Amino acid sequence: MSPEQLNRIMTKAQDVCVHSGGRLTEKRKRILELLLISDTPLSAYELADAYNAHAAASMPTMSVYRILDYLESEQLVHKLSSANKYIACSHITCSHAHKVPQFLICRECQSVKEIAIAKGIIDELGKQIVDAGYNLINSQIELQCVCENCMENAA
Amino acid sequence: MSPEQLNRIMTKAQDVCVHSGGRLTEKRKRILELLLISDTPLSAYELADAYNAHAAASMPTMSVYRILDYLESEQLVHKLSSANKYIACSHITCSHAHKVPQFLICRECQSVKEIAIAKGIIDELGKQIVDAGYNLINSQIELQCVCENCMENAA
DNA sequence: CATGATAATGATATGGTATATCATATCTAG
DNA sequence: CTAGATATGATATACCATATCATTATCATG
Numbered sequence: 001m002s003p004e005q006l007n008r009i010m011t012k013a014q015d016v017c018v019h020s021g022g023r024l025t026e027k028r029k030r031i032l033e034l035l036l037i038s039d040t041p042l043s044a045y046e047l048a049d050a051y052n053a054h055a056a057a058s059m060p061t062m063s064v065y066r067i068l069d070y071l072e073s074e075q076l077v078h079k080l081s082s083a084n085k086y087i088a089c090s091h092i093t094c095s096h097a098h099k100v101p102q103f104l105i106c107r108e109c110q111s112v113k114e115i116a117i118a119k120g121i122i123d124e125l126g127k128q129i130v131d132a133g134y135n136l137i138n139s140q141i142e143l144q145c146v147c148e149n150c151m152e153n154a155a
Numbered sequence: 156m157s158p159e160q161l162n163r164i165m166t167k168a169q170d171v172c173v174h175s176g177g178r179l180t181e182k183r184k185r186i187l188e189l190l191l192i193s194d195t196p197l198s199a200y201e202l203a204d205a206y207n208a209h210a211a212a213s214m215p216t217m218s219v220y221r222i223l224d225y226l227e228s229e230q231l232v233h234k235l236s237s238a239n240k241y242i243a244c245s246h247i248t249c250s251h252a253h254k255v256p257q258f259l260i261c262r263e264c265q266s267v268k269e270i271a272i273a274k275g276i277i278d279e280l281g282k283q284i285v286d287a288g289y290n291l292i293n294s295q296i297e298l299q300c301v302c303e304n305c306m307e308n309a310a
Numbered sequence: 311c312a313t314g315a316t317a318a319t320g321a322t323a324t325g326g327t328a329t330a331t332c333a334t335a336t337c338t339a340g
Numbered sequence: 341c342t343a344g345a346t347a348t349g350a351t352a353t354a355c356c357a358t359a360t361c362a363t364t365a366t367c368a369t370g
Binding site for chain 2: 081082104106107113115117118120121124125128129132133134135136137138139140141142143144145146147148151
């Protein structure tokens with residue numbers, strides 16, 4: 001990710017936070033940045049380590065959890081519950097309202113791609129769910145996959 | 156769940172285990188039964204407590220994990236990774252080959268319904284995933300919902 | 311029925327994930 | 341400048357899960 005791109009994302013993230021009456025503090029900014037520049041999802045403890053590796057003052061893990069909670073509430077970060085790890089939202093600079101995210105997680109290299117699933121599919125899904133007597137609240141989906149790179153390497 | 160129904164499930168579960176060269180021991184049977192009669196998913200530690208509440212000898216949690224691993228490998232039990240809890244498969248007595256399970260989880264009462272999603276939807280999903288450069292390995296999906304009961308109670 | 315291979319369980323230690331709570335600091339608006 | 345809201349520090353604790361080595365049970369076979 002280029003510095004310019006990172007910069008643009010941070011500016012937008014700041015906007016999002018201010019708009020909802022919060023603040024994107026230095027620590028929150030740094031945690032978000034660490035997630036943005038990481039190739040793989042990170043756990044709260046890994047984030048604390050990464051933070052402390054390049055910082056004078058140390059960040060306790062508990063603060064990382066709080067910061068992640070906040071960033072999640074602003075939809076800047078998503079939690080992958082199948083891995084207990086966290087990832088930056090891929091669509092921070094998109095202006096459109098956030099859709100429910102869908103994640104393709106590579107079983108081999110842990111790379112994650114956040115995609116938007118066609119509305120038609122989600123609608124169909126919703127219909128089946130209503131038939132079963134439930135109503136969909138949040139359709140974040142985590143799909144276990146293998147990415148192209150890893151498939152080639154295996155072959 | 157009626158005793159007869161439980162009985163039928165257990166007999167089928169036994170068949171499944173024997174067929175793949177394993178055994179449905181008393182302890183495994185009891186853990187499966189506890190999951191079958193529970194209205195909500197249970198954690199490994201909750202299962203250990205439930206087991207020990209009605210047993211002379213005590214079951215260490217670590218054994219519960221091993222038993223769950225086994226039952227999962229036989230597809231008699233599923234893990235809900237969004238809740239770190241376990242649930243009995245709803246389709247043990249079905250003779251057809253197991254499909255990938257999809258779970259509707261009620262946010263309010265934690266009830267879970269295991270449904271089969273129309274093949275067409277899964278196929279569409281797979282197509283989009285290939286477009287994104289990934290290949291689907293396992294499409295177990297956990298969907299956060301509200302069930303009919305809880306919706307009525309809220310109204 | 312003795313035996314050895316395999317399957318299953320016991321027991322202990324340890325590591326990873328997450329929340330609760332109370333105290334302290336920082337920012338912002340009036 | 342100060343009160344209230346927001347954010348962070350610090351400590352304790354609970355919950356979830358795996359690793360490892362020892363022991364016991366089961367079963368096919370000689």
